[in-house]
Amino acid sequence: MSKKHRKTDERQKAGTTGVTNSPDRSAAAARRKAPSSSLWAAATSEIAGTAPALVAAHLPAPVAAADGIVTVAPGRRFDLAEVDANADGSLDKDWAKAALATERARIQALQEKLYAERQRSLLVVFQAIDTGGKDGTIRAVFEGVNPQGCSVASFKVPSIEERDHDFLWRYHQRTPARGMIGVFNRSHYEDVLVVRVKDLVPEPVWQARYGLINDFERLLTESGTHILKFFLHISKDEQKERLEARIADPEKHWKFDPADLVERKSWDAYQTAFSDALTRCSTPHAPWYVVPANRKWFRNLIIARTIADTLEAMDPRFPEAQAGVAEMTVPD
Numbered sequence: 001m002s003k004k005h006r007k008t009d010e011r012q013k014a015g016t017t018g019v020t021n022s023p024d025r026s027a028a029a030a031r032r033k034a035p036s037s038s039l040w041a042a043a044t045s046e047i048a049g050t051a052p053a054l055v056a057a058h059l060p061a062p063v064a065a066a067d068g069i070v071t072v073a074p075g076r077r078f079d080l081a082e083v084d085a086n087a088d089g090s091l092d093k094d095w096a097k098a099a100l101a102t103e104r105a106r107i108q109a110l111q112e113k114l115y116a117e118r119q120r121s122l123l124v125v126f127q128a129i130d131t132g133g134k135d136g137t138i139r140a141v142f143e144g145v146n147p148q149g150c151s152v153a154s155f156k157v158p159s160i161e162e163r164d165h166d167f168l169w170r171y172h173q174r175t176p177a178r179g180m181i182g183v184f185n186r187s188h189y190e191d192v193l194v195v196r197v198k199d200l201v202p203e204p205v206w207q208a209r210y211g212l213i214n215d216f217e218r219l220l221t222e223s224g225t226h227i228l229k230f231f232l233h234i235s236k237d238e239q240k241e242r243l244e245a246r247i248a249d250p251e252k253h254w255k256f257d258p259a260d261l262v263e264r265k266s267w268d269a270y271q272t273a274f275s276d277a278l279t280r281c282s283t284p285h286a287p288w289y290v291v292p293a294n295r296k297w298f299r300n301l302i303i304a305r306t307i308a309d310t311l312e313a314m315d316p317r318f319p320e321a322q323a324g325v326a327e328m329t330v331p332d
């Protein structure tokens with residue numbers, strides 16, 4: 001039975017379908033293979049020593065995304081129109097909100113171990129059209145995570161200094177250090193999205209970037225950074241409602257950007273650019289996950305669950321204590 005099917009089977013046995021609280025996570029953890037001790041020792045000594053580490057051996061293959069998320073199969077032509085932005089897995093909204101708290105707690109506990117271990121890192125990329133819900137997702141999913149172990153980078157229109165470097169320069173500086181979870185609110189993908197739609201560089205320049213992005217992500221992966229890429233998919237009607245809500249509510253005026261109305265006219269061009277980026281940059285080590293995102297509570301739950309499952313598969317561990325610590329006493 002494949003991992004995905006086994007998971008589904010476990011959930012069905014628990015009397016539920018779709019996204020659930022897993023019935024027995026400790027059993028699942030016990031089934032997982034521990035890293036080979038020699039590799040583990042090698043990586044540990046790299047931490048203590050000076051050698052730059054290539055710790056790809058410690059990164060698990062991407063986990064099966066939570067039910068409801070569409071994984072873009074590497075090498076297959078993908079069209080965003082295939083995904084129903086309204087999907088909600090037939091879940092109950094209140095139940096889903098409670099389940100989100102469980103997933104958050106898993107993320108918090110695993111993040112503490114990732115931070116203590118200080119060997120690998122996790123990069124979580126969010127892309128979406130304007131009003132797609134990137135900020136809200138980050139707030140909902142990472143609430144309660146120790147801020148010391150987490151960094152969020154939001155990418156805006158590049159500065160002159162950023163434009164005077166290669167397009168990946170500004171992103172590479174913000175990738176997570178060992179032990180950290182790094183969140184990208186927009187990312188290097190903007191350079192094949194807004195840049196393409198608004199014709200900001202000649203076509204041969206943006207065309208070459210898909211391959212460069214794949215190479216960049218391979219470099220990160222082979223250096224010990226596990227990459228998760230979520231595309232939040234909303235419908236055109238949903239965007240209209242969200243923009244209207246920002247206009248109607250004075251407390252949301254700060255979120256309203258008149259430029260979003262101009263960008264909305266390029267809706268179709270953005271959908272094409274998104275579909276191309278997802279097709280060309282979904283790789284075995286860093287696949288794209290497309291999230292039905294009209295229902296915020298469903299979006300939050302399935303993203304949180306996928307992040308928690310990924311951290312669990314990474315299996316971070318507290319470092320071994322120094323010999324004799326348990327017997328030590330603190331002088332008066």
Ligand code: AMP
Pocket residue numbers: 155156157158186190191194195
């Ligand atoms: P927001 O995320 O709503 O605060 O807006 C940030 C703006 O920066 C959006 O309009 C993006 O399209 C724009 N932006 C982000 N990255 C780039 C880039 N590499 N080139 C041009 N515009 C960008």
Ligand code: MG
Pocket residue numbers: 130131257260
């Ligand atoms: Mg905006």
